[in-house]
Amino acid sequence: MIRAYFFILLLIFFISLSNVCYSQALVxxxxxxxxxxxxxxxQQINGFGVNANTRAWEGKELEPALNLMIDSANATIWRVIVETVYNWEDKNDNNDPFTFNWDYYNHLYETPKYQKAWDMIDFLNSRGITKNLMINFMGPVPLWMGGKLVKEKYEDEYIEMLVSFFYYARKVKHLQIGLISIMNEPDIENEGPTVDAKQYVKLQRKFIDRMDSLGLGDIHYVAPDVAGMGNGLNSYVPELMKDSVVMSKMAHIGLHSYAGYYANVDSALKHSPYPQTDYWMTEWNNWCNGCDDGMLGEYNYNFAAKSIGFLFEFLQHGATAGIIWEGYDSYYEHHAPSPFSYWGILAYDTATRSYTPRKNFYAFQQVSKFVLPGxxxxxxxxxxxxxxxxxxxxxxxxxxxxxxxxxxxxxxxxxxxxxxxxxxxxxxxxxxxxxxxxxxxxxxxxxxxxxxxxxxxxxxxxxxxx
Incomplete structure (x- = not known):
């Protein structure tokens, strides 16, 4: 009994002490x-923005979410995601990669997957998102082209498939697209085809040449969109800079990080053969365990503050734009069998089919709303x-x-x-x-x-x- 009484007194003492310390912190x-x-x-800031998945477009359902990010968060840069996993060129359109089979592509690009992309891009265009609307292709390529890689013998077929999308978008749908990132995270598996730096630059050059030949040379590029900042600096960026044609079309170096600024990007670019080259963080956030795998994360203030702390690190080291991953919860084919991605700064409610802000939306807004482009x-x-x-x-x-x-x-x-x-x-x-x-x-x-x-x-x- 005496021991219990002593323990209670000791507990009261420590609680009182902690309250005193807390009070002292306040005063x-x-x-x-x-x-x-x-x-x-x-550096001069180009703006801030979001990654946005076209698969989530369902008529008018997504419009309030897009409007909220444009009007309240001042999201001026949009990295618009189109997946390459299923229902693209599952069968070769013909045996000539330099001649489009428009009977094939005309039918393909009016299917629901692409209609979602056209409608979402059109809506963003109507809200003034044009020159900073960037298309990024995610996921592996059709199996006959290589699946998780791009077979060398099918490189031109791969380029034809990608280019056909933009030709149709511009010439048939009359959409405005200012930037392109031809693939996602080529330095790891499954986020895009896995290609090394040399093949990546070869594909980028083939893509540029083909676009130019079709009168689409006004569009510029963001590359290499690698998962590892170090991989970008040590391998992909130096290889890009060996090709003067590629660099003449390069709007920004694109890099990803979910762990803050950990590679000397700013100094490396300033001491490169192209010292005026800037960089965008085309994917960034605080790492969310399970969010890729259909599990809800912790969306509290601590998570949001760490995420914005990372953005501050990038800005302190020369980044001219930050594009948060991602705008809203959605489903990704290339993450299957995951049922859903819960990275969104806007949460999706399946019961009400509506989107609501999480804490990191407001944290992002503290920067994006007030730090204006330019x-x-x-x-x-x-x-x-x-x-x-x-x-x-x-x-x-x-x-x-x-x-x-x-x-x-x-x-x-x-x-x-x-x-x-x-x-x-x-x-x-x-x-x-x-x-x-x-x-x-x-x-x-x-x-x-x-x-x-x-x-x-x-x-x-x-x-x-x-």
Missing amino acids: NPINVSIQVDGATRF SWRVAVSNQSDSLTILAFYNETSKKLSMVGINKSHHPVNLNGTLNNLPVVTGFETYITSNTENVHHVADIKVKGKSFKTLIPADCIFTFTSP
């Missing part, structure tokens, strides 16, 4: 001072280990926006100085936390070049000038 904020310097510029990342100095802040200035709108994460359990007293920037009179402030979603809190007044504010503990925040 003892960390003091941080920063300087924002508009004279020191880094903005320049400018210098921010004297940050702390637990506080990350990035600043962006847009010359057209004259807006200065700062986005950041407070990783500490303490609030932060932030003192800021604005140098070499046009006059800023104040900032609107928005936060996303465990309990808030892009919540507009008290505005910040700027006096001269200085401002002060209190940043709550454990939150993603945005300051944006009116």
Whole structure:
């Protein structure tokens, strides 16, 4: 009995101590001072966007989700997914890869799989998504071409199949497509055909030449869309840069990461034969265990904050765009037998057949809504280990926006100085936390070049000038 009483007293002591520590954290904020310097510029931002699966198009059902991502999240870059697994050129259209059998393709491209693609692209075009609408093909190729690889003897047939899609889209459906990524993650299995760097560049060159010959030379490319950033830098990108024709058509280097910035991309590109080449993160997120395999993930604030923390890493190291994986839950043939993919920043409810935002939608919105295309990342100095802040200035709108994460359990007293920037009179402030979603809190007044504010503990925040 005495032991039990002693244990209870000890437990009360530790609970009281933890409450005191927590209270002290609330009343003892960390003091941080920063300087924002508009004279020191880094990369110009092309925009932010989402990966979007055409298979999910079901008439008007998907439109509210697409509208939400365009209107609320300002998603200006769309990587539109078309799978190559089934119901494409399952049988050869003819024995001449340089002559389209249009009786075959005309029938093929009016089947439901492709009608979904045309309708979704048309809808996005109607919302102004054109030059930054990118088509990416995912999954293995028809079995006779090689299945999980592209047999060398069928390379031209493979190219003919891909090119026929774009010719039909442009000439028959009159759709606007600005960018193409010819395959997905060629450095691993099943996400696309597995091809090494030399074959990848050979296929890319064949594709470019064929498109040019058909009057489709205005479309540009994003490559190599590899799963491993290191694979891209060490193998695929150097091989791409050996072909001047390929590089003349290259809009952006495309890379993927679900573990943050772990390869020296920025420096490698700046010291390459094409130092003006920029890179997009065409797939990025925090890794979600089971989400590819039909299992729901953890969609809490911690997951969302880690995901956006990765985006900040990419932006700090020169990325000009971030395309999150993925826009909404959907089904992928090349992930079979998985019943569904649950990576979406919008969750799909099968009962109501509707889409609703998850926490990482709001986290993404903290950046995408306020950092406008064309903005320049400018210098921010004297940050702390637990506080990350990035600043962006847009010359057209004259807006200065700062986005950041407070990783500490303490609030932060932030003192800021604005140098070499046009006059800023104040900032609107928005936060996303465990309990808030892009919540507009008290505005910040700027006096001269200085401002002060209190940043709550454990939150993603945005300051944006009116």
